Amino acid sequence: MRGAFPARKKTMDFDMLGLAPRLVNILKEQGITDPTPIQTQAIPHAMNGRDVMGLAQTGTGKTAAFGLPMIDALLKAGVKPNAKTARGLILAPTRELAKQIADNLTAYTKGSHLKVALVVGGAGIASQIKRLQNGVDLLVATPGRLIDLLDRRAIRLDETIYLVLDEADQMLDMGFIHALRRIAPLLATPRQTMMFSATMPKLMAELADAFLHDPVRVQVNPPGQAVAKISQSLHYVAQAAKSDLLVELLDKHRDELALVFGRTKHGCEKLYKFLESKGFGAASIHGNKSQGQRERAIEAFKSGKIRVLVATDVAARGIDVDELELVVNYDLPYDAEDYVHRIGRTGRAGRKGMAVTFVSGRDIYKLQFIERFTKTKIKRGTLPTAGEVEERRIEGLLERIREVLNRGNLSSRVTDRLLEEGFNSTDIASAVIEMLAGPEVAPEKEKPAPSKPTVRSQPDLTPVGNIRPPARGMLWVRLNVGRETGITPRDIMSLLEEGLGLPRRTVGLIDILPGESFAQVPKQFLDILRTGPREIDTNSGPIVVSLVPYNAKGQSGEDEGKPKFTKKTKREK
Numbered sequence: 001m002r003g004a005f006p007a008r009k010k011t012m013d014f015d016m017l018g019l020a021p022r023l024v025n026i027l028k029e030q031g032i033t034d035p036t037p038i039q040t041q042a043i044p045h046a047m048n049g050r051d052v053m054g055l056a057q058t059g060t061g062k063t064a065a066f067g068l069p070m071i072d073a074l075l076k077a078g079v080k081p082n083a084k085t086a087r088g089l090i091l092a093p094t095r096e097l098a099k100q101i102a103d104n105l106t107a108y109t110k111g112s113h114l115k116v117a118l119v120v121g122g123a124g125i126a127s128q129i130k131r132l133q134n135g136v137d138l139l140v141a142t143p144g145r146l147i148d149l150l151d152r153r154a155i156r157l158d159e160t161i162y163l164v165l166d167e168a169d170q171m172l173d174m175g176f177i178h179a180l181r182r183i184a185p186l187l188a189t190p191r192q193t194m195m196f197s198a199t200m201p202k203l204m205a206e207l208a209d210a211f212l213h214d215p216v217r218v219q220v221n222p223p224g225q226a227v228a229k230i231s232q233s234l235h236y237v238a239q240a241a242k243s244d245l246l247v248e249l250l251d252k253h254r255d256e257l258a259l260v261f262g263r264t265k266h267g268c269e270k271l272y273k274f275l276e277s278k279g280f281g282a283a284s285i286h287g288n289k290s291q292g293q294r295e296r297a298i299e300a301f302k303s304g305k306i307r308v309l310v311a312t313d314v315a316a317r318g319i320d321v322d323e324l325e326l327v328v329n330y331d332l333p334y335d336a337e338d339y340v341h342r343i344g345r346t347g348r349a350g351r352k353g354m355a356v357t358f359v360s361g362r363d364i365y366k367l368q369f370i371e372r373f374t375k376t377k378i379k380r381g382t383l384p385t386a387g388e389v390e391e392r393r394i395e396g397l398l399e400r401i402r403e404v405l406n407r408g409n410l411s412s413r414v415t416d417r418l419l420e421e422g423f424n425s426t427d428i429a430s431a432v433i434e435m436l437a438g439p440e441v442a443p444e445k446e447k448p449a450p451s452k453p454t455v456r457s458q459p460d461l462t463p464v465g466n467i468r469p470p471a472r473g474m475l476w477v478r479l480n481v482g483r484e485t486g487i488t489p490r491d492i493m494s495l496l497e498e499g500l501g502l503p504r505r506t507v508g509l510i511d512i513l514p515g516e517s518f519a520q521v522p523k524q525f526l527d528i529l530r531t532g533p534r535e536i537d538t539n540s541g542p543i544v545v546s547l548v549p550y551n552a553k554g555q556s557g558e559d560e561g562k563p564k565f566t567k568k569t570k571r572e573k
Helices: 021-029 037-047 062-077 095-108 125-132 143-151 168-173 177-186 202-211 239-251 265-277 291-303 336-343 363-374 386-407 413-420 425-437 489-500 523-530
Strands: 052-055 086-091 116-119 136-141 162-165 192-197 216-219 230-236 257-261 282-285 308-311 324-329 353-359 474-479 510-512 517-522 534-536 543-547
Touching: 021 062, 021 095, 037 052, 037 062, 037 192, 037 216, 052 062, 062 086, 062 095, 062 136, 062 162, 062 192, 086 095, 086 143, 095 116, 095 136, 095 291, 116 125, 116 143, 125 136, 125 143, 136 143, 143 177, 168 177, 168 192, 168 202, 168 336, 177 202, 192 202, 239 265, 239 324, 239 353, 265 282, 265 308, 282 291, 291 308, 324 336, 336 353, 336 363, 353 363, 413 425, 474 489, 474 523, 489 510, 489 517, 489 534, 489 543, 517 523, 523 543
Parallel strands: 052 192, 052 216, 086 136, 086 162, 116 136, 162 192, 230 353, 257 308, 257 324, 282 308, 324 353
Antiparallel strands: 474 517, 474 543, 510 517, 534 543
């Protein structure tokens, strides 16, 4: 790293980083006096106009690391933006993270002439277009909504001299690479670019090479390494016992905020309702929730109105709660990098945090990969057995009943009527106890292991149409929805992940046509579709995924590995 700065000293403050006194005072008013390690390392380089590649976990103060130098430069320049332009652009992978960034930047620019705007999906585009008419100094956006605004000519980027890609690795995971490649050429040159990521996969390095010019690399935690202040433990539990054990764990931490990660939207919703029935103030956020519902749930969580938030990985991006002390991996993520992002939600702002992981069934293989990736042996913890949990649950229920009985003055009207109807006292008491106990969460069934073929190891891939063979080690699958429905690469990856269990990182090339879509998936997932097409339920109806037969002889050419479709005549269209 060129021009690296010395390790942070105890006396380091924002004055020493070269920021304008006005900015330093604003930070002091907000109780921010000591820069974090990533801020100490990144801000001086950014102030000197250098491109920055920052590697740091979530919750380490990245927003201030890139936001303060931009604000400082814009304040000194004193140039107002022209109509429909933005001086600085910050791209984030999710609405929640974008809103969090915009809120922080708005706080940093308090009392100045600088204007900050937020444009994300899930909100009315008309009001966002109006907000951009007179130009803004700092524009925070998700890639998809920014593309929409560019297509409507509501914003132009030829005067954008600052670009920030926050959580760039997640943008790649969510299929935004094509959007980034489209946006980049529209920006002003020269420009200053800063990119921040928690991990550094190969594709991330390639993206950095394409977007950054002679960057300074600053790093707080080694890529893939879990945050040191987080206490990690795991517990081997049967799938059927997870919900009761979660209740036991949360009971021990009722005064703390807890973020619980599930794997699917349906599973998260069911788990949230179960926790609510057990007396926990809980909410859920996932892809089926509207933007308003997600924002209200996060706000209630931040304010302490609810203590437990159940979320999928995508929905949880951007949740920044300093007081969050407990993260529970109810379901293990498909990707090891997602594990790092999950547990990074706790242990923020120098605080200690705790991450608890449940492991069941074949998840043991995911665990091994996570430990290799993070270079950490996660401590095996001890939780009570399902029988012990049930016994404690019964004892708690008995105690509640005893309290009611000891108070006396019990009304007999309901009991008398039920006795008249022929029910005996034991039946009545059992029914009441069942009602008090609350509904249980039925355990989600483990997906059965793929059955091994009895006749041959490869299916009969009879050539259909003029389809080129997929890339080595990959298969083509077809989805019966296309561009006409508004489907995106991100949607396709989510569908394959939630509907078929394919980790989104394993999905290769995606080709979206007007009436259908195609995606490449690894051959090891062949058994999922061997028996025939699979239906994936969505809010808009079922989507059919089927295997695409290909010409076994193959064809050479630059586009090898991609289906070749014959052009339709005007009449066919």
